[in-house]
Amino acid sequence: MQDWIERCIRPEIRALTAYQVADASGLIKLDAMENPYTLPPEVHAAWQSQLGALDFNRYPDPGAQGLKLALRAALGLPADIDVLLGNGSDEIIQLLALACAKPDAVLLSVEPGFAMYSIIASWTQMRYIGVPLLGDDFRLDRQSLLQAIATHQPALMFLAYPNNPTGNLFDRQVIIDLIQTTPGLVVIDEAYAPFTDASFLEELGRFPNLLVMRTLSKMGLAGLRVGYLAGPRAWLQELDKVRLPYNINTLSQATATFALQRQAVFTEQARRIRFERSRLVDALNLLPGVRVYPSEANFVLMRAAEHQGPEIFAGLKKRGILIKNLDRAHPLLKDCLRLTIGSESENRQLLEALRDLIAPVNA
Numbered sequence: 001m002q003d004w005i006e007r008c009i010r011p012e013i014r015a016l017t018a019y020q021v022a023d024a025s026g027l028i029k030l031d032a033m034e035n036p037y038t039l040p041p042e043v044h045a046a047w048q049s050q051l052g053a054l055d056f057n058r059y060p061d062p063g064a065q066g067l068k069l070a071l072r073a074a075l076g077l078p079a080d081i082d083v084l085l086g087n088g089s090d091e092i093i094q095l096l097a098l099a100c101a102k103p104d105a106v107l108l109s110v111e112p113g114f115a116m117y118s119i120i121a122s123w124t125q126m127r128y129i130g131v132p133l134l135g136d137d138f139r140l141d142r143q144s145l146l147q148a149i150a151t152h153q154p155a156l157m158f159l160a161y162p163n164n165p166t167g168n169l170f171d172r173q174v175i176i177d178l179i180q181t182t183p184g185l186v187v188i189d190e191a192y193a194p195f196t197d198a199s200f201l202e203e204l205g206r207f208p209n210l211l212v213m214r215t216l217s218k219m220g221l222a223g224l225r226v227g228y229l230a231g232p233r234a235w236l237q238e239l240d241k242v243r244l245p246y247n248i249n250t251l252s253q254a255t256a257t258f259a260l261q262r263q264a265v266f267t268e269q270a271r272r273i274r275f276e277r278s279r280l281v282d283a284l285n286l287l288p289g290v291r292v293y294p295s296e297a298n299f300v301l302m303r304a305a306e307h308q309g310p311e312i313f314a315g316l317k318k319r320g321i322l323i324k325n326l327d328r329a330h331p332l333l334k335d336c337l338r339l340t341i342g343s344e345s346e347n348r349q350l351l352e353a354l355r356d357l358i359a360p361v362n363a
């Protein structure tokens with residue numbers, strides 16, 4: 001069968017490994033930037049009764065009009081800015097790449113960064129260029145980026161703001177310089193918008209080549225798979241042509257609309273997560289040999305003492321806590337671990353385990 005596969009499947013696809021998700025069964029799950037909180041019981045009951053009234057013998061609303069209206073209202077978008085919905089923002093990255101992938105077109109981003117940009121570039125036969133961040137605190141390397149833009153003339157650029165897995169916000173003026181210099185489209189990926197006050201949403205319309213992408217996943221709706229792209233209508237009309245019809249299923253449309261009409265619940269949860277983040281950062285800073293990077297997201301990147309990262313990851317797992325080990329993910333991330341902010345009690349357990357592992361009482 002192997003000869004058939006080699007004849008039919010593109011070599012760059014054969015070279016990939018399928019996206020790996022760690023098995024978290026039985027573990028405290030602090031690896032995937034999920035919101036730890038569920039709905040208050042009365043809100044949950046109201047949601048269930050709304051779902052009970054849905055018909056699933058019919059296709060979903062192809063334009064997801066109700067959800068788009070709820071989203072527009074929640075964001076307070078101006079009339080000339082439109083939204084396009086995706087099955088997670090991952091699907092939106094794919095739509096953008098599909099639409100921009102002329103032969104030899106370049107997709108540019110920074111590293112360490114979000115893995116899906118380069119993965120989707122290879123699916124769509126785009127050439128991926130990852131410009132390293134500056135190693136001491138993961139700032140944008142303005143000179144190298146301008147050089148890469150001049151050399152590669154990227155059709156598409158993604159910048160996560162705040163960045164994953166580093167958690168920091170990039171310098172706003174440097175981003176604006178890149179937007180104004182590049183010949184291509186720039187997508188600011190604001191997956192972590194609920195956990196920061198910074199945004200490029202208000203810059204939409206100011207630059208002809210700027211779009212802002214967000215997701216409902218990190219605010220607490222990861223299971224629904226709803227992401228969105230905001231920007232001038234003319235861009236979104238083109239991208240809408242490569243969107244699969246009915247990409248947002250009926251249950252997700254109804255649930256996301258329901259949730260956006262109760263934004264206060266999620267705003268309060270995000271506030272608690274931000275508060276927990278600051279407490280966790282303060283506590284991590286007291287651990288010997290640990291460097292904690294400032295975060296504007298719902299996770300914190302920490303660097304353990306040399307050669308300790310993988311050991312701490314394994315020690316936490318043994319104690320029932322799953323985080324993300326980034327030690328092998330990128331040369332700039334040696335001994336780095338990414339900790340998703342959990343509930344009060346999860347964070348307490350995480351800290352207890354870390355104290356145990358990093359400063360053993362009998363040392």
Ligand SMILES: *Cc1c(COP(=O)(O)O)cnc(C)c1O
Pocket residue numbers: 033087088089090091114160163164189191214215216217222225226227
């Ligand atoms: C989590 C994440 C996404 C993906 O979000 P989905 O909407 O769940 O597909 C996109 N970009 C960044 C930077 C992320 O961290």
